[in-house]
Amino acid sequence: MKAVVVEDYDRIENIAIKNVAKPELSSGMVRVRVQAAAVGFVDGLKVQGLYQTKDPLPFTPGSEFAGVVDAVASDIEGFAPGTPVIGMVRNGSLAEYICASAADLFMTPDGVTPEMGASFFANYLTALYALSARGKLRSGETLLVLGAAGGVGIAAVQLGKLLGARVIAAASTEEKRQFAIECGADAGLDYTHEGWRDELKRLTGSHGADVIYDPVGGELSLQAFRSIAWNGRHLVIGFASGNIPALKFNLPLLKGGALLGVDLAQIGRREPEVRERVIAQLFTWLSNKTLVPVVGRIFAFEDFRGAFAAMTTRSALGKMVVRID
Ligand SMILES: NC(=O)c1ccc[n+]([C@@H]2O[C@H](COP(=O)([O-])OP(=O)(O)OC[C@H]3O[C@@H](n4cnc5c(N)ncnc54)[C@H](OP(=O)(O)O)[C@@H]3O)[C@@H](O)[C@H]2O)c1
Known part of the structure; x- marks a missing residue:
């Protein structure tokens, strides 16, 4: 599969899309075919090695995504292949596929596009x-x-x-x-x-x-x-x-x-009930269209550097999204 790979904490222009192995499923995990991934301020810092914590190299950036379930570990129920989902992980979403813990995935409400889903969480x-x-x-x-x-x-x-x-x-x-x-x-x-x-x-x-x-x-x-x-x-x-x-x-x-x-x-570790309550409120508003997430600019996968450039030049309006399929 194709994935954005950071091999060195380098200039954004030098980060590239590479062919890498499709991630393997393990217990508790769901593999998602990513349709859209978001790039935020923190992602811009991370790929340059400027964030407070550094991801071990090489890594695929991107912590938010929306897509459809591709395959599910045998111990997981409730995420049938084809189900549209929204997820948030530490990194890895600027790729055609990602494996995420079922606990980090949420069903995408009807009418929410992958771009909106990726901009949301x-x-x-x-x-x-x-x-x-x-x-x-x-x-x-x-x-x-x-x-x-x-x-x-x-x-x-x-x-x-x-x-x-x-x-x-x-x-x-x-x-x-x-x-x-x-x-x-x-x-x-x-x-x-x-x-x-x-x-x-x-x-x-x-x-x-x-x-x-x-x-x-x-x-x-x-x-x-x-x-x-x-x-x-x-x-x-x-x-x-x-x-x-x-x-x-x-x-x-x-x-x-x-x-x-x-x-x-x-907040997940320190105030799990509060986090759950806030997420429930957000998904209620998302489902009944009271809340429509703002999608800033949408970039094609091969133009992903444009999303990082926007985040590092103070020029972004809303969230930058990379369309992957
Ligand atoms: N606490 C948390 O849990 C949490 C969660 C998510 C994000 N964050 C943090 O929130 C901050 C904003 O994230 P974001 O994704 O919203 O970023 P963003 O889209 O780039 O927005 C940041 C805004 O800050 C303003 N700004 C002022 N000086 C700036 C500078 N030198 N460079 C860039 N922007 C500057 C810009 O508005 P003007 O041009 O209008 O001044 C810009 O629109 C980041 O520090 C991020 O780490 C924290």
């Missing part, structure tokens, strides 16, 4: 866990989303609206702000503009943001925290800017605000 699970379980976002509150047109950002825009919040989408370009507004945000905010906190004050009638969803980090996070409402919650999602900010402890005291960490990688 990590970003929407992160965003809903952050907004509901961590941020306790309530209907009528104001949610400020930083990096609002990016993968996890646009998921928070859509889910913030579903939870009844007023959503302010902050992003660096007019195109990105417009994209977030088209996806449901109530207002856009240009945070590259020096007076952006005054504009936020105006947009919130001096109240500030009740919840700040922050996948960007750096100086922007420090400035945003200064604009938090009393009893506000600042959700630490990531550091796409490349800078981890250091907040002085007097600020939470003076603002009556809380800083809350969010780590998708740990």
